[in-house]
Amino acid sequence: MTSPATHVQGKINLRRPDIMEAVQAQVMSHYRSELVERIRARGHEISAGGLTVKLARQFGFCYGVERAIDLAYAARKVFPDRPLYILGEIIHNPEVNDQIRAMGIKFLTGSQKDADMEDLRPGDIVIIPAFGTDVATRRRLEEIGCQFVDTTxxxxxxxxxxxxxxxxxxxxxxxxxxxxxxxxxxxxxxARAYGSGHYLVVYNLEETDYVCRYIVHGGNKEEFLRKFAGAYSEGFDPDVHLEVIGVANQTTMLRGETEEVQRRLRNAMIQKYGEANLHRHFRYFDTICGATQDRQDALEKLLEEPLDLLLVIGGYNSSNTSHLAEMGEARLPTYFIKNASKLVSNKLIRHFNLQRQEEIETRDWLPDGPVIVGVTAGASCPNNLIEDVIRRLFELRGISVQELLAT
Incomplete structure (x- = not known):
């Protein structure tokens, strides 16, 4: 019997219309929210009992996340009796990953992994998450003879x-x-897969400035390598490999910060080599994710409106969600939560502290009387979790959302 999926050099193609149509109902039942769609239709705002909730214009699942989830569901539907594996979290959202695990898809890494690479056999099906995977891991799977569902x-x-x-x-x-x-x-x-290229990862502007000073003035090589341990390629030598550089980025970083990284490095190369020679020493391409930027822009607009506090919903290890929380924290009281259970009461909220990298408790977070709450969510957060948070907010004021929407 021929599988409805096609295979090309180990890669399984599930994106046939008949297959994808068959999984849509299941995906929608797990993650869709009628409430969120109703609020969008009402101008992204809902009010009752002195509580107003304002949704950002762009939030939640992006196309890449939707595609990754669709493909994972499709893999299980097409191969109902085959063992399926996934390299790690498909996206950075615990509820979504729990759902993937509940479908019998075994995780090969992480704190709750179900299997090891050594368990894989030729022909086994492995899902590559939306983040992709490193070249060495992919080559190892190819050597084993695995087939891939690639959601990168x-x-x-x-x-x-x-x-x-x-x-x-x-x-x-x-x-x-x-x-x-x-x-x-x-x-x-x-950078190392198709030649002898090198890389250096910089996390923030402080690290960028350190690199810029080294480019312009030189410095202590051993100190440089200690500072960036684990963030550069094997054989990287700052005295040699910073002479010609090109800027790239993790797609979920803040656009403004990436642009500033690029600007500072560019200026350092001009200082070192002169503007006339810049083209020999510096490259740059804009590779910020459009969906990430859309959500950051939408939050920026929301923050221009009068708000008393902001709720940011998403996985605590989600990079794009963390940056939304950073944007909020710079302007007003902001609480980064992963689901509605963190709204314990109108007197207590549990939320993630970005500086301490741990969940903390804050009391008296929801003011009495009239209050305007902004709500946004990262690109890996499904609408049903956003609905749960909005429902919980109104419950804390003794208001049933169903009654509210019936008016």
């Missing part, structure tokens, strides 16, 4: 293309990102 986001692959181009041209990739993040690990591996 197209925006991530665009960055890979740039990094590979840098590598072929002998340009060192300076990647603005988090060296420990799955996406940045996958991206940095591209």
């Amino acid at each position: 986001c197209g925006d991530v692959m665009s960055v890979w293309k740039r990094v590979r181009q840098y590598s072929r041209e002998g340009v060192t990739s300076i990647i603005h990102g988090k060296a420990w993040h799955e996406e940045t690990k996958a991206t940095s591996s591209q």
Whole structure:
């Protein structure tokens, strides 16, 4: 019996209309929210009993996340009796990953992994998450003879293309990102995959300035390598490999910060080599994810409106969600929560503290009397979780959302 999926060099293609149509109802039942759609239709705002909730114009699942989830569901539908594996979290949202696990898809990494790479056999089906995977891991799976359901986001692959181009041209990739993040690990591996290219990951502007000073004035090589331990390629030498650089980025970083990283590095190269020679020493391409930027822009507009506090919903290890929380924290009381259960009462909320990297408790967070609450969510947060939070907010004021929508 022929499988409805097609196979090309180990990659399984599930994006046939008949297959994808068959999984839509299941995906929608798990993650869709009628309430959120009704609020959108009402101008992204709902009010009752002195409580007003304002939704950002863009929030929640992006196309890349929707595609990754669709493909994982499709894999289970097409291969109902086959063992399915996934390299790690499909996206950074605990509820979604729990749902994937509940479908019998075994995780190969993480704190709740169900299997090891050593368990894989030729022909086994492995799902590659939306972040992609590093070159070495993919090659190992190919050597085993595994088949792939590749859900890597197209925006991530665009960055890979740039990094590979840098590598072929002998340009060192300076990647603005988090060296420990799955996406940045996958991206940095591209620099070494098709040549002898090098990379260096910078996390923030402080690290960028350190690199800029080294470019212009030189410095202590051993100190440099200690500072960036785990964030550069094997054999990287700052005295050699910072002479010709190209900027790339983790797609979920703040656009403004990535642009500033690029600007500071560009200026350092001008100082070192002169503007007339800049083209020989510096490259830059805009590779910020469009959906990430849309959500940041929408939050910026929401923050211009009168708000008493902001709720940011999403997985605590989600990079794009963390940046939304940072934007809010710079302007008003902001609470980063992963689901409605964190709204314990109108006197107590449990939320993630970005500075301490842990969940904390805050009391008296929801003011009495009239209050305007802004709500946004990261690109990996499904609408049903947003609905749960909105319902909980009104419940804390003794208001039934169903009664409210009936008016």
